[in-house]
Amino acid sequence: MVLEMNKDFIVTPWEVKGEIDYGKLMAEFGLKPTSGLPAEFEKNALFRRKIVFAHRDFEKILAAHSGKKPFAMMTGLMPSGKFHFGHKLVADQIIFYQKLGARVYLAVADVEAYNSRNPDLAQLRKTAVEEYLTNYAALGLDLSKCDFYFQSNRSSDGRKASAYYALAALLARHATFNEFRAVYGDDITPGKMASALLQASDMLHPQLQEFEGKPIPTVVPVGVDQDPHLRLARDLSTRIKEYSFTQLSSTYHSFLPGLKGGKMSSSDETSYIALTDSAEEAEKKVKKYAFSGGRDTIEEHRKLGGNPGVDVSFQMLKYGLEPDDKKLQSIHDEYKSGKLLSGELKQILIEKITAFLKTHHKKREQAKKTVEKYLEN
């Protein structure tokens, strides 16, 4: 079957719905395509395959990189359950930037979560450490070279902590209610406003005297739904004359679809494979839920071919589980021609996931110790 998708789509920080027309979004938001990237970026599958498909002011980052000048990467995480392959997409970018030499800033958006959803703060912090931070470390993030913090507890250095929070409070002067509506929609609340301001400081504060000591290019890799946050931070940064900022850079990645197609959601465990799922669970989920781009019958599939563009198994390979472009292309072509059946494609994915998870779980055990030590300091 081929999925009939909605032609109308919505992409906002509070709602992602329908079949996303990324080209239309780029035009609407004024984003540029990521093209002509230097070799080191092209070596990364996410850039090479245009999963990171668009950017704003990314030239500043490329210039800093080629000129061997310092630059920073900042991103936030909103702990909301199991760490899954959708989250890995962000982790892979963080680790890539760290290896490239960026100063890495990682915020746990616990204040944002508290103010916009309804979670238990203690549970939230536990999830941030056990799910996110541990998986980051297992995936290769060097914690010792990374500024990981909770929005609710910025730093053990009071000068730094004050600078971070005061920036958020002072940015408030330069914002309007309509701008917050652009980020959160009409059901804006004081809590969401406070969060949006803190997020703006998350993105901008690495450039303060108390942190990097001077304005430096800072890239924020996000899903395209988060762009209103970027636009708010960019606009506010130009208005607050007491500070001097290099304008923020951002990149936009497309969404890894959920197992059943549509959105991957932390609250629906049949929509994702978690990095803590056992190989057996993952296999079951792929077999049972993974949305197929194949035809209703084998005969039809052989004759008409499948649609890798909507096949979730193919997408998961493309998003990183098959790092070899040639192999990926051949899977693509064979599936499209009807030579490769949906069950066979699922089997390829299962083998890749199995191998990945087995290694990853071992790395997680080591990472737990690393994280424990890191948090002690």
Added chain:
Amino acid sequence: MVLEMNKDFIVTPWEVKGEIDYGKLMAEFGLKPTSGLPAEFEKNALFRRKIVFAHRDFEKILAAHSGKKPFAMMTGLMPSGKFHFGHKLVADQIIFYQKLGARVYLAVADVEAYNSRNPDLAQLRKTAVEEYLTNYAALGLDLSKCDFYFQSNRSSDGRKASAYYALAALLARHATFNEFRAVYGDDITPGKMASALLQASDMLHPQLQEFEGKPIPTVVPVGVDQDPHLRLARDLSTRIKEYSFTQLSSTYHSFLPGLKGGKMSSSDETSYIALTDSAEEAEKKVKKYAFSGGRDTIEEHRKLGGNPGVDVSFQMLKYGLEPDDKKLQSIHDEYKSGKLLSGELKQILIEKITAFLKTHHKKREQAKKTVEKYLEN
């Protein structure tokens, strides 16, 4: 002449206008009169003369004091020019509470000033130190026993700083837009909202684990115009279940009138006597501007008597410059009977101010050094 005052009055944090009916305000805000205070409070002219005329939950402070339990006093200052006798009214209370054994928290509301007015942050901080802090010290505040901070720079201890700011950010979840309108009126802005939240944290944060370590009674002495801030902080404190607070106490003082009657304003130097004014300047101001409750002619005055209730010279004596109740009463009676003329009353005030300023200016010179040392640490 006897001033004809407006019967309609407005008292909000953003506007104070008309002849204030304090009784009506108390009924409207649900405040209790300050009565039956223990001896140590009655020794203080501000309490004894009912200049501090009302309170909310002040029993908690009295109980802590009589039970020798810890309690805190918190107040904020918005540096806006010269430190004058209106500001001294607050300073006198701070120093009184410190001597009583309260833990003293003093916030420079620089974020509030930045977000609600339009000042230069650097100038604002300079004023806070040179005008406010120096005069506090000269008036007798022991800086070494006081937690003095800027809203924009809470603490050199990152755990403390984060706890203070995070409280403000998390309180946001529990606030509504209408509550901010009650504090700031209809021209509410994101900046004013951020300030109101930080002010709520100013009042509540002494009770955090990171500061006093446990919920303790905390009194906030304010002018009655500031009550909406108190009500907001009180309401939010009961809603945020992640924290446990002893409900805030507050006291309300009436306003020292401006020299010309009406409001004392930092932006109009003919409306106040600054504590840095020379004795000569002060004398000139009293003679030229101090609003008189006397009659148009000496004959009339002798016959009908003056009105000490609106006479600014008498009010300044009452607000502290004449500490002796009997002397004050006799001035009151003689003025009311017509025996004391307006010029003579002014002369009494001038002598008191002259003596006060001469001593105070010497103390200021010493205080400058104390403040300098204090800020170095």
